[in-house]
Amino acid sequence: MQKVGVVGCGLMGSGIAEVAARAGLDVVVRDISEEAVASGRKRVEASLSRAVERGKLEPDARDAALESMTFSTDLDILADRDLVIEAASENEEIKKKLFAELDRIVSNGDAILASNTSSMPIVRFAQATSRPEQVIGMHFFNPAPVQPLVEIISSVLTAPEVTDRGEAFARDTLGKTTIRAKDRPGFIVNALLVPYLLSAIRMYESGMASLEDIDTGMINGCAHPMGPMRLNDLVGLDTTLAIARSMHGETNDPAYAPPVLLSRMVDAGYLGKKAGRGFYDDYR
Ligand SMILES: C[C@H](O)CC(=O)SCCNC(=O)CCNC(=O)[C@H](O)C(C)(C)COP(=O)(O)OP(=O)(O)OC[C@H]1O[C@@H](n2cnc3c(N)ncnc32)[C@H](O)[C@@H]1OP(=O)(O)O
Ligand SMILES: NC(=O)c1ccc[n+]([C@@H]2O[C@H](COP(=O)([O-])OP(=O)(O)OC[C@H]3O[C@@H](n4cnc5c(N)ncnc54)[C@H](O)[C@@H]3O)[C@@H](O)[C@H]2O)c1
Numbered sequence: 001m002q003k004v005g006v007v008g009c010g011l012m013g014s015g016i017a018e019v020a021a022r023a024g025l026d027v028v029v030r031d032i033s034e035e036a037v038a039s040g041r042k043r044v045e046a047s048l049s050r051a052v053e054r055g056k057l058e059p060d061a062r063d064a065a066l067e068s069m070t071f072s073t074d075l076d077i078l079a080d081r082d083l084v085i086e087a088a089s090e091n092e093e094i095k096k097k098l099f100a101e102l103d104r105i106v107s108n109g110d111a112i113l114a115s116n117t118s119s120m121p122i123v124r125f126a127q128a129t130s131r132p133e134q135v136i137g138m139h140f141f142n143p144a145p146v147q148p149l150v151e152i153i154s155s156v157l158t159a160p161e162v163t164d165r166g167e168a169f170a171r172d173t174l175g176k177t178t179i180r181a182k183d184r185p186g187f188i189v190n191a192l193l194v195p196y197l198l199s200a201i202r203m204y205e206s207g208m209a210s211l212e213d214i215d216t217g218m219i220n221g222c223a224h225p226m227g228p229m230r231l232n233d234l235v236g237l238d239t240t241l242a243i244a245r246s247m248h249g250e251t252n253d254p255a256y257a258p259p260v261l262l263s264r265m266v267d268a269g270y271l272g273k274k275a276g277r278g279f280y281d282d283y284r
Contacts, residue, residue: 001112001169002026005081007098009040009071011236011274012116013087015144018044021065022057022145023174028070028077037071044069047145079105083169085138086125087116090242095120096128103129112166114138118190119243121250122183123155133159136166139187140176142235150176155183185247185256194243195255197235198262200228204279205261211279233278237262238271 006017006029017029017040031037048065051057070077078084084102088094095115102113113135115125126132137153150170154163163180170176181187186194200214209217215227232240244258265271265278272278 001082001165001173003080003082004028005030005078005084005106007031007075007078007084007086007102008088009037009043010087010089011043011142012140012144013085014040014043015047015142016085016087016116016140017069018047018065018145019140019174019176021068022048022061024064024068025173026068028072028081030072030075030077032073034073037073041069041071047143051145075101076105078102079107081106081111082108083112083114083166085114085116087140090118090120090239090246092120092124092246095125099125099128099135103131110134112136112162112169114166116140118239119186119194119246121155121185122153123157126155126157132157134162136163137181137183137187138166138170139181139189141189148177149189150174150178151181151187151189152178153181153183153187185250186243190243190247194240194247197228197232197240198244198256198259201232201259201262204229205259229279233272233280233283236272236274237265237278241266 002025004020004025004027006013009029009031017027020027031040048062052059052062084106086095086098088098115122115137116139122137126135129135136158139151141147141149152163152167167178171178179188203209203214204211211229215229218224218227241258241262244256247256270277273283276284
């Protein structure tokens, strides 16, 4: 699979596109507005330049990666792709519509259509297409150029050889560590991580501890690279809220119920690091 498409170039789409370009692949990225496309391209350029500054990437390799990437608002640009990874906003209706459109546009009958959804049922995206056996979940972690893991999710409709090809691509072509998960809310990692992130918000909301003490506690007590409140800001509070709503809606498990404060932060436009302000306000 040499020709890769990425749908959405927010935090995750831009990171996934960067990973694919650094693996020497031909990458096209589609988002819905010129503004989103420009900021996605800027994010990739900044990340590649930081890698050059840190001596992790040769300047020629950065230039080659940038040359192998095309950014566009035109969905038809994905027509000749061997693999498309959907990384649009965590919204089931947007994703179902995109899968129906991708099914219509992508001409290669063997192409894999993958979703980077954090929590939503892969089978529903599969059913929006006429080729449900070709649809899988490929769940990358934030920041995608740094985190080694990709969860490979097969739905009850996925053909086993498609899961194998998707896993081989993530492992051998992209150099990621892969694990296989069932099509259940949050798969493996978010089924464990999301209750922790939401519990931290509840702890802060209840007045039991300050933001800083919650984060300092988990960094210094449990050797986490960052605390849960900073991590909520890194993920994006709108994304955390959408994940919580989806997982709670599916399971009714109170551990996944979105705290009211999380909704209020999203209402206020405090979406986390990507918006310049979330629980913390020191991002600008
Ligand atoms: C919700 C979803 O569905 C699932 C998820 O993704 S949950 C979120 C999972 N992610 C996490 O848990 C992140 C936890 N935090 C971390 O791993 C680290 O704090 C961090 C990588 C974000 C930052 O690390 P830290 O050491 O504080 O910062 P820094 O020294 O600037 O960066 C470390 C390396 O990461 C790179 N990096 C940091 N942010 C980056 C980004 N956004 N893009 C590309 N590279 C980045 C740096 O260039 C540096 O690379 P190097 O070691 O090769 O020189
Ligand atoms: N943020 C994380 O930590 C993280 C980690 C793993 C997976 N994910 C998942 O990845 C996906 C994207 O998350 P993100 O953090 O990049 O969100 P984001 O808000 O940073 O970016 C979403 C992008 O999707 C674009 N978009 C919306 N509708 C679109 C459409 N129809 N076509 C093309 N682009 C469209 C938006 O314009 C935006 O640029 C979500 O499914 C999310 O759950 C997020």
